Amino acid sequence: MEERIDIRAAVRERYGAIAEGKGCGCGSGGAGSTCCTSELGYSAGETAAIPEGANLGLGCGAPVALAGPKRGETVLDLGSGAGVDVFLAAREVGAEGHVIGVDMTPAMIDRARANAAREGFTNVEFRLGEIEHLPLPDSSVDVIVSNCVVNLSPEKDQVFREAFRVLKPGGRMLLSDLVLEQPLPIEMRESIEAYVGCIGGASLRGEYLQLIRDAGFQGVEVVREGRYGAEPVTSVQVRAEKP
Numbered sequence: 001m002e003e004r005i006d007i008r009a010a011v012r013e014r015y016g017a018i019a020e021g022k023g024c025g026c027g028s029g030g031a032g033s034t035c036c037t038s039e040l041g042y043s044a045g046e047t048a049a050i051p052e053g054a055n056l057g058l059g060c061g062a063p064v065a066l067a068g069p070k071r072g073e074t075v076l077d078l079g080s081g082a083g084v085d086v087f088l089a090a091r092e093v094g095a096e097g098h099v100i101g102v103d104m105t106p107a108m109i110d111r112a113r114a115n116a117a118r119e120g121f122t123n124v125e126f127r128l129g130e131i132e133h134l135p136l137p138d139s140s141v142d143v144i145v146s147n148c149v150v151n152l153s154p155e156k157d158q159v160f161r162e163a164f165r166v167l168k169p170g171g172r173m174l175l176s177d178l179v180l181e182q183p184l185p186i187e188m189r190e191s192i193e194a195y196v197g198c199i200g201g202a203s204l205r206g207e208y209l210q211l212i213r214d215a216g217f218q219g220v221e222v223v224r225e226g227r228y229g230a231e232p233v234t235s236v237q238v239r240a241e242k243p
Contacts, residue, residue, distance in 0.1 A: 007154045007195060008130075012105050014196040018056055019082065019107035040176075041065070041224065041237075046088055051119045053111065054084040060148035060198070060235040061176025064088045066223060067239075072096045073142040076166065078131045078159070079103055079149025083112035083124070089145065090124045100141070101126045102134060132158040136166045144173040148235075151178045151202045152195070160215035167242045173217065175238045179205040182232045199231055209238065218243050 037047040037055070041062035064085050069075050075089040080101025089099045103109055103126065112126045129135040131146075132155045144163050153159050163173055180202050184194075194200030203211070205222075212220050217240035224237040 007192070007201070008104070010192045011152050011196050015058075015081070015105045016107040018058070019105060019111045037062075049088060049091055050084055051087055051115050053118075054082045054087055054115050056082050056084075058148060059084070059176060060178055060228060061224070061237050063145040063147050063174045063176045063237065064092065066237055067143050067145050067172060067174035069093050069097070069143050074140065075099045075143045075145065076134075076136065076141040077101045078134075078144060078146035078163065079152070080112060080126060081108050081147075083115050083126065085145055085147055086112070086124050086126070087115070087119070087121065089143075090121055093123065095123055097123055099124045100136065102129050102131060102136075104128065104130045132162060134162045134166050138165055139168045140166050142168055142171050144171070145175070146173075147176045148178060148198060150175060151198050154201065156203060156208070157211050157214065160212050160217070164215045164217060164242055169242055171242045173212075173238075173240045173242075174223075175236075175240075177208070177236060177238065178202045178228055178233050179208045179236050180232055181205060181234055184232070199233060202233060205234065205236070212238065212240050216243075217241060 040059055069089050069092040071094045073093050077086050080086050080103045086099045086101040109126050109128050116124050127135050150159055178198050188194045189200055191200050209220050220240045222236045223239050226235050228235045
């Protein structure tokens with residue numbers, strides 16, 4: 001438990017600094033980054049629709065388009081950061097829909113709320129909380145998305161159980177995340193720096209997919225993938241459904 005507390009504290013500290021423009025984390029850029037969205041899979045239209053200050057260059061994919069949120073649906077973003085995917089989902093669900101971002105870093109929540117207020121979004125909200133203990137009721141959302149966040153959790157099995165709990169029957173989940181093709185050296189697995197950089201905490205591909213199935217999801221499949229840096233890491237887009 002002490003190890004888990006240290007990991008969460010390190011992640012919260014690093015991403016709080018990023019929210020304040022003082023550092024870099026996972027993804028292709030750093031604080032204030034608007035680069036590489038096309039490489040991650042965002043369309044030109046999506047890139048143009050991202051509010052200023054929402055894209056901190058922390059993603060490893062473009063989950064919203066693959067999740068395909070529909071008008072009137074409720075969408076949840078796990079680890080929503082400054083709100084980039086929340087705002088893109090809000091465009092798809094319309095005024096009759098709703099998008100909720102959950103993040104455990106107060107500075108990220110503050111930044112996302114400021115972005116929403118500045119841009120006049122009325123169908124989004126940001127809640128402070130851990131993705132292992134979601135501040136939402138059972139069966140309350142239609143779609144879950146997440147972008148390069150679950151790898152940072154020391155309790156991935158709990159993340160997937162919580163996702164399953166809050167998703168409505170027939171709902172769908174689309175995760176952009178990093179997985180390993182082979183085990184990391186022990187020194188990297190034990191490195192906090194590697195962990196907060198989204199490498200040290202990544203799971204082996206097969207183990208990651210099995211954790212999702214064990215939580216109760218069906219139709220678990222990798223729908224898109226690509227290499228990530230020089231490490232034995234792959235960026236995957238994983239789709240799953242709640243029966």
